[in-house]
Amino acid sequence: MTTARRSDATRAAILEAARERFASDGYERATIRAIARDAGIDPSMVMRYYGSKEGLFAAASDFELHLPELGALPSRHIGAVLVTHFLDRWERDDVLTGLLRVGVTNAAGVERMQAVFAEQLGPVTRGVCPDPAEAPRRAALVASQILGMALTRYVLRFPPTVEMSRDEIVAWLGPTIQRYLTAPEP
Amino acid sequence: MTTARRSDATRAAILEAARERFASDGYERATIRAIARDAGIDPSMVMRYYGSKEGLFAAASDFELHLPELGALPSRHIGAVLVTHFLDRWERDDVLTGLLRVGVTNAAGVERMQAVFAEQLGPVTRGVCPDPAEAPRRAALVASQILGMALTRYVLRFPPTVEMSRDEIVAWLGPTIQRYLTAPEP
DNA sequence: ACCGTTGGTCAACGCTTGTTGGCAAATATA
DNA sequence: TATATTTGCCAACAAGCGTTGACCAACGGT
Numbered sequence: 001m002t003t004a005r006r007s008d009a010t011r012a013a014i015l016e017a018a019r020e021r022f023a024s025d026g027y028e029r030a031t032i033r034a035i036a037r038d039a040g041i042d043p044s045m046v047m048r049y050y051g052s053k054e055g056l057f058a059a060a061s062d063f064e065l066h067l068p069e070l071g072a073l074p075s076r077h078i079g080a081v082l083v084t085h086f087l088d089r090w091e092r093d094d095v096l097t098g099l100l101r102v103g104v105t106n107a108a109g110v111e112r113m114q115a116v117f118a119e120q121l122g123p124v125t126r127g128v129c130p131d132p133a134e135a136p137r138r139a140a141l142v143a144s145q146i147l148g149m150a151l152t153r154y155v156l157r158f159p160p161t162v163e164m165s166r167d168e169i170v171a172w173l174g175p176t177i178q179r180y181l182t183a184p185e186p
Numbered sequence: 187m188t189t190a191r192r193s194d195a196t197r198a199a200i201l202e203a204a205r206e207r208f209a210s211d212g213y214e215r216a217t218i219r220a221i222a223r224d225a226g227i228d229p230s231m232v233m234r235y236y237g238s239k240e241g242l243f244a245a246a247s248d249f250e251l252h253l254p255e256l257g258a259l260p261s262r263h264i265g266a267v268l269v270t271h272f273l274d275r276w277e278r279d280d281v282l283t284g285l286l287r288v289g290v291t292n293a294a295g296v297e298r299m300q301a302v303f304a305e306q307l308g309p310v311t312r313g314v315c316p317d318p319a320e321a322p323r324r325a326a327l328v329a330s331q332i333l334g335m336a337l338t339r340y341v342l343r344f345p346p347t348v349e350m351s352r353d354e355i356v357a358w359l360g361p362t363i364q365r366y367l368t369a370p371e372p
Numbered sequence: 373a374c375c376g377t378t379g380g381t382c383a384a385c386g387c388t389t390g391t392t393g394g395c396a397a398a399t400a401t402a
Numbered sequence: 403t404a405t406a407t408t409t410g411c412c413a414a415c416a417a418g419c420g421t422t423g424a425c426c427a428a429c430g431g432t
Contacts, residue, residue: 006429007379027213028290032420043379047421104290104341105212113342138255140338140346140357147342148334152326155290156299156333160326172327176362184359192399193409218390228411232373 011049013039018046018060023098027057027106054108061102061112063095065120071127078128079178083170086146090154097154101145117143134170141180145173197235199225204232209284213243229337240264240294247288247298249281250308257313264314265364269356272332276340283340286333315367324367327366331359 005011019036021030034150036043045069050056068085070078090096099116102109120134120141126135153161164172191197203224207216222229236242254271256264276282277310285302288295304322307329312321335355338344 029291045380053420086263101290104287110342115345117344120232122327136346137350143344144334144338144347145331147337148330148332150331151333151337156296158300158303158326158329159341160322161330164323172366173366175372179361180358186361231410239390
């Protein structure tokens with residue numbers, strides 16, 4: 001078993017600062033120097049604890065969507081529940097916005113983004129769509145609408161999208177997600 | 187009237203190289219030196235003709251969506267026509283992918299992206315949705331689904347999304363766009 | 373009280389970046 | 403032909419980057 005190290009607080013501070021910087025600035029402009037300054041330590045510590053900038057990003061972009069179990073609730077509410085959950089998730093934790101930013105410029109970000117959605121959204125959809133073999137495709141359609149909303153609302157900040165209330169977004173996007181998951185093939 | 191300058195060819199070569207680099211690498215990693223090398227000239231020429239890297243980006247990101255007139259065709263086909271058009275546009279011209287890349291990291295990119303969709307998608311929707319006052323909101327919903335598909339298919343390259351045929355995408359997304367544009371408020 | 377291990381700072385490295393000014397050749401103007 | 407303007411290359415700048423290694427202070431076990 002591993003005992004607690006004295007440097008755990010520093011490691012955590014670096015990680016938190018990194019998440020914020022990656023989220024707000026993207027991969028290239030989130031410099032190790034700035035992250036270290038935010039964490040209140042020397043840039044060389046980042047190298048010692050995470051090896052390189054890529055290693056730091058790998059550690060900082062490891063996260064969970066915490067998707068709810070969809071099998072337990074009435075299938076006609078799945079769409080609304082999912083949209084609500086994603087809006088919650090996105091507004092509570094800006095790592096997601098950061099991953100979106102980084103995923104667009106950086107190869108490692110692309111891989112992480114692919115993995116997160118394949119591993120976490122894929123299984124959840126498998127239980128609720130008509131043919132399990134179609135699950136990945138339907139999950140991808142769901143991802144396209146969810147990520148599109150996240151992109152226009154939290155990154156590009158299109159004014160009409162920002163002004164919409166969460167209830168309005170759920171009312172509009174819920175049926176879309178519902179159809180992508182449960183409707184027969186068009 | 188302005189007479190043709192001898193350097194017009196160079197200016198155009200710079201602009202074309204810039205578009206490609208911004209598209210494939212994003213703002214930060216698209217260096218002026220690389221753009222100049224692609225264009226076959228010296229980096230200092232880029233500065234002379236476009237003032238700065240930001241000026242170059244402003245010039246390179248000026249483009250048109252070439253949206254079709256929607257009023258002329260049967261209103262029940264609007265969704266499918268729009269999706270088809272956007273897929274066409276995105277696959278023919280990678281400046282759009284580039285703008286998506288840059289818009290996520292760079293403030294100027296965000297502004298340009300906002301302007302393009304507000305000025306070009308907004309007016310087109312005004313003629314086809316029930317209440318013209320709702321046009322911006324409905325256009326934003328359309329943008330969220332269209333950009334989400336572009337993001338997952340052309341930037342993040344989610345495998346299931348990449349493997350889908352254009353017809354499949356139109357069949358799935360068409361009704362979504364159709365509903366966002368023409369359905370009564372949910 | 374000693375000594376190895378750990379946590380941390382400091383200064384510097386090699387490199388790349390956007391940007392600038394000087395200078396040679398080509399072209400236009402007279 | 404003589405002169406002014408445009409077009410381009412070259413070399414360099416200051417700044418910022420990720421990264422490294424030397425060095426000091428604090429701790430833990432014995």
